[in-house]
Amino acid sequence: MSDVNNTVLMKGLPGLNYLMGEADGADPAKDPRVPGKQQSVISFTKKNIQGINVPKGDGFPTRVLFNGEECSLPTMYPTSNGARISSSIMLSIFLAAIFTTLMLR
Numbered sequence: 001m002s003d004v005n006n007t008v009l010m011k012g013l014p015g016l017n018y019l020m021g022e023a024d025g026a027d028p029a030k031d032p033r034v035p036g037k038q039q040s041v042i043s044f045t046k047k048n049i050q051g052i053n054v055p056k057g058d059g060f061p062t063r064v065l066f067n068g069e070e071c072s073l074p075t076m077y078p079t080s081n082g083a084r085i086s087s088s089i090m091l092s093i094f095l096a097a098i099f100t101t102l103m104l105r
Helices: 087-104
Strands: 007-010 063-066 069-071
Touching: none
Parallel strands: 007 063
Antiparallel strands: 063 069
């Protein structure tokens, strides 16, 4: 979907800028004044829409502007591990089943 503009524009609420930290900057050589970091979580609802490949990154913004300033975005998209069972859990279940079978004999 390279022909789609994936820009998200957001505006902060007035009075809620207390999270914007800034370094003290008392000694500019060692401690320059730099803006702090503010992280937000944006939740997107996944729907079955033809032509959108979510694992490839379609549906995620490539550029985000907050109060007119461009925000940094992660270079990797999060993966969903919720539906996967890890191998250690499967091994634990398997060993518990064998142990139970041996104890019942």
